[in-house]
Amino acid sequence: MLAAMSATPHASSQRDEPLIRDRGDACPGALRLHRADDGFLARLRLPGGWLTERQVELLADVAEALGDGGVSVTSRGNAELRGLRDGCGSELAALLVRGGLLPSATHERVRNIVASPAAGLDGFGCADAQLWVRELDALLCGAAWAAALSGRFLFVLDDGRGDVAGLGGDVTLVAAGGHALVRVGRRAFRVAGADAPRAALAAADAFLRAAADAGNGAWRVRELPEGHVPGLAGALARAGIAAEPATDPVLPHGAPLAPGPLGADAAYVLAPLGRLTAAQLRALLPADEVRFTPWRGVVVRTDPARLPELEAGGLVTRADAPGAGVTACTGRPGCAKSLADVRAEAARAPAGRLPVHFSGCERRCGHPHGTWVDVLATGDGDYLVDGAATPRTSLPEAVATARTTR
Structure with a gap:
């Protein structure tokens, strides 16, 4: 199936009605915890997925001391702590704060920045998008008005290889030679590469102005009603950024990273079902840095010869391993909306070419982008595999077929 499906239901009762919101964004953060069936949940924004060795240790310690002992890697390369006890906020x-993971109390939920995870490491790409990440994050936190962005608003920074350009960003930057394409909705402009982070911030300003004018409470660009288009040209001009329109820009499309060696000084591993135990986090070390990825993996700046050691620790290090490309929502017992323990089923998923995502309800939280196999719990003990009714006893065979024949 195609990932044009939204993980969040439409807010109106009829699909053809315009979206109108009369409430604020309740997206969880590090300071705004969400109550789940398995305790409280915190979502830590990690711009570009970037963590130092010390911060990896801190996450492992926090998960053990305050949570359920693990850290989930989200589809935006962020980190989630689950099972947090009441009163630990x-x-x-x-x-x-002590670990440098909360640089701004007012902006902590708007630091949603996905970037090409291997930028600057493997010799591919036209720019080091991770450097753009650092500058954009500082600009975001330094702009008081940017705190008005939703916790769902997404910046995507692609180094030109096309691995993240298609992840549905509200503002997308794509490197091309010494220039960058900045895109909001269907509007795009070319700017100098050095101006790219400031251009992304200006694009966010254009969105907020359009959303205020629309008055429908839009959290994301795609939620703006017809006729309310972000004025990207004006925003770039106000920021003093020279730009030229890009007519019918085509975003590059490249494959996600595959687990294994990444150049001479890094390796890429996947977190089993998108979740790392504290022990697995510590097993990543020593490392100059790690980067969580939107495919629920981790780029580790370390000697690739350590891959067998990482595999022994339960991490997925090969593209043909059974756990590669398998993801699932929280499921039972952690989520009250889930109809089944989908993670238990996902753990038995056979290997295959296509990604597969197991969902406990029709929201399909955390589903991947692109083409993927959809496994949905129905509440009667059985499943739908790409819409086809499938008894639970036949689930492995149906998933294997769907992953290899489409």
Whole structure:
């Protein structure tokens, strides 16, 4: 199936009605915890997925001391802590501040920046998008008005290889030689590469102005009603950024990273079902840095010869391993909306060419982008595999067929 499907239901009762919101964004963060069936949940924004060795240690320690002992890698390369005990919010915040993971209390939920995870490491790409990440993050946190962005608003920074350009960003930057394409909705402009982070911030400003004018409470660009288009040209001009229109720009399309060696000084591994235990986090070390990816993996700046050691620790290190490309929502018992323990089923998924995502309800939280196999719990003990009714006893065979024949 195609990932044009949204993980969040439409807010109106009829599909052809315009979206109108009368409430604020309740997306969880590091300071705004979400109550789940398995305790409280915190979502830590990690721009570009980037963590230092010290911060990896901190996450492992926090997961053990305050949570359920693990860290989930989200489809935006962020980190989630689950099973947090009631009343631990202040202690959690203090630990995150101490570790440099909470640079702004007012902007912590808007630091949603996905970037090409291998940028600057493997010799591919036209620019080091991770350098753009650092500058854009500082600009975001330094702009008081940017705190009005939704916790769902997404910046995507592609180094030109096309691995993240198609991940549905509200603002997308794509490197091309010494220039960058900045795109919002169907509008795009070419700017100098050095101006790319400032151009992304200006594009966010254009969205907020369009959303205020629309008055429908839009959180994302695609939610703006017809006729309310972000004024990207004006925003770039106000920021003093020289730009030229890009007519019918085509975003590059490249494959996600495959687990294994990444150049001479890094390796890429996948987190089993998108979740790392504290022990697996520590097993990544020593490392100059790690980067969580939107495919629920981790780029580790370390000697690739350590891959067998990482595999022994339960991490997925080969593209043909059974756990490669398999993801699932939280499922039971952690989520009250889930109809089944989908993670248990996902753990038995056979290997295959296409990604597969197991969902406990029709929201399909955390589903991948692109083409993927959809496994949906129905509530009667059985499943739908790409819409076809499938008894639970036949699930492995149906998933294997769907992953290899489409």
